Amino acid sequence: MSSSQTAAPGGRSPFFDFSNMKGDLFGGLTAGIVALPLALAFGEASGAGPIAGLWGAIFVGFFAALFGGTGSQVSGPTGPMVVVFAGLYAALGGSPTLVFAAVVLAGVIQIGFGVLKFGQYVKLVPYPVISGFMSGIGVIIIALQLSRLFGHEPEGGGTIPAFTAVPGAVMDPNLIAVGIAAMTLFIVFTWPKKFAAFVPGPLAALVIGTLVSLFIPGAPVLGDIPTGLPEFVLPSFNTGTALIVLEAAFILAVLGSIDSLLTSLVADNMTRTRHHSDKELIGQGIGNTIAGMFGAIPGAGATMRTVINVRSGGRTRISGMTHAFVLLAIVLSLGPLASQIPHAVLAGILVKVGFDTIDMSYIKRAHKGPRWDLALMVLVLGLTVFVDLITAVAVGVVLAALAFIKKLADDQIASVQHEAPPQSSEEEVTLLSRCGGRVMLFDFGGPLSFGAAADLGHHVRSRAGGKVEIIVLDFARVPFIDVSAVRAVETIIEDAHDAGKDVYFTGMSEEVEAVLHRFAADAVPGSEDKRFGERRDALNAALTRLDKKPDPVPAA
Structure with a gap:
């Protein structure tokens, strides 16, 4: 596959293409502003804290753009990656050396995928399987935020504890948090498109919700957020935790690879270019490896931020790097202000993210297609929500392959x-x-x-x-x-x-x-x-x- 960069004389592509500098800078600036509330929300949802989400967006966003194979792609924390990371964080008791060892190892595995040219195979996952686990992840994201909408924290990790905590939160609500959450949901779901070109809905909700909280205190807020550069985290694990770390690293690597390459396809369709799958995996792997070394949450190609970048004029790797620099400037200067952000605001923003992650376009049309595809999608969705992602994807791929082979065999026997x-x-x-x-x-x-x-x-x-x-x-x-x-x-x-x-x-x-x-x-x-x-x-x-x-x- 060819790179998405413009070809230079002699047939080689320049590493940096400055022909679209104005569009790249504006696209990166816009994507960075959109990424701010999402990075804070994903960091908070992960358990590692909002600052870990910001640094994840900075490290993965910069290095994936610098070394990746999709010029217009913007990378950072995404819903699927945060769901897996949050489960890992809870399972390992929040131990930084163990948790971020999995992130570093996931990055190394992604680099290995790229070096071994596995990019072409990652894209072979059938669409009903992708739709099922993406929709399942959307359900998980929403479930984990339901209690926070009422001013409470979900008890324990996982989807079932999150659902069981909802009745108690509803019976004992923090009315100020409920009001702020309702306002946030209203803004993110109804924000006019003509305003979104200047101020994205999530950013508007973040600013308005925080200002309301300052004038009407009482809702739980983020509290102190560390400022300055992150500290180096030395990854390590022992024999007792090796299996959990290795399994989580593999899931993060596979999920991040699929997520990134799907976003690359979206970018290709919008820019009429062709990405380099294996190079993209190497870039994502480098970004996640460095993020893990500095206590940042992992990321992948982010579809919404990539679309906004392209629509704002971004076309080359400069736009993704600019997005990271915008976030770096914010994190070094606005930490004290971010400490006043209510949990309910971030919960409302993530509910919208979860809703957008659910594949509504397929669900609305699924009854018109083969029943087997619909059944497979529902099965993978259920396994994603109530079991785990790796089981869901593995079962989905195996069943899809068996169904395809059965259909092929029937056709051959008929012939x-x-x-x-x-x-x-x-x-x-x-x-x-x-x-x-x-x-x-x-x-x-x-x-x-x-x-x-x-x-x-x-x-x-x-x-x-x-x-x-x-x-x-x-x-x-x-x-x-x-x-x-x-x-x-x-x-x-x-x-x-x-x-x-x-x-x-x-x-x-x-x-x-x-x-x-x-x-x-x-x-x-x-x-x-x-x-x-x-x-x-x-x-x-x-x-x-x-x-x-x-x-x-x-x-x-």
Whole structure:
């Protein structure tokens, strides 16, 4: 894949493209302003504190833009990453050395994904699975904020404790917090688009909610926020926590990679460019590795911030780096003001984020598509909310793959049941008719999957009974063959030989022939008069052979 940067003379892309400087600076400034309330909210929701969210947006945003492969992408903390990180933070008791060891390791794994060119495989996750876990993450984000809307903190981590804490919060509300939360929700859900070009809705809610809290105190606020540069965190873990750290790191790496590459596709569609998947993974990995070393929460490509950046004129890596510098200037100067932000404001902003994360566009149209896709999406959503992300994605991918293989196998079995394959020419149909049912042609119709292999021999055997004397196996549309399919072909040949029938091969590529000879050398005939380039030739040879033989005598 080519980089999204403008090509320089000689065919190479410049590392920095200054041709769109004004658009990049304005796009980065706008994205940075939008990222401020989200970074604070994600940091607070993660358990590591709002300042960790800001530094996450700075480190991941800067280094992912500097070394990544999507010019207009803006990176930082995202809902999916925060959900996993918050669970890890709770599971490890908030121990910085353990928690951020997982973040560093996740970054290293992402770099490994990029170096090993896994970018193309990350994008193979089926859409219903992606829709299911993204919608599930949206539900989790909303669930974790429900108690905060009423001025309370959810008890314990996870979705179920968050839901069970809601009745108590509703029965004992902090009315000032409820009022501020209601105002925040109203602003973020109804903020006019014509104003959003100048002041984004989340930023307006943050400022207005904080000002109201200053004049009408009583709602819980963030409190003291550290200012200045972050301290270095030395990652470490022991044998007792290694499994938790490794599992969380892998989930963060996979989730961050999927999230980032999906956002890259959105950026491609908007800018008419093409991102470099593996380079993007390396950039994201570097950003998360450095973020973990300084106690910042992990991040990924952020769709909303990327869209805002592009719409504001951002096109190159300079825009993403500018977004990080804007946040750096804010965090070094406005820390004391941020301490007055109410929890209810950030909770309201995150409820909107959670709502936007839910794939409403697919949910509204899901009933029009295949029922299996809808069932798969609902299953993955449920597993994401009530079990964990890695289980949800793993189960979803496995079930989707099995369903695809089953459909492919059914189509392949159906193709061998045709008396004359649909692609047969008039000449081939005539030749088959002249053979009088004594020749049976089997067109495999595509790659022989292991899903079809189990039933293939049975279906050929059932069709090739009676007076059939010659079986023609057409491999013209079989580009490759695995061991399961080899065993099925071997069974077909052996059954034919036992029944006194001849087997002709046609259209077999060198690769398929080599595999058959390696694994089924004894069964595959070696004589050239039974291997043909086209099935027309095989049918002509079969007809010639039958003409030299007397018709079979009917049984008495």
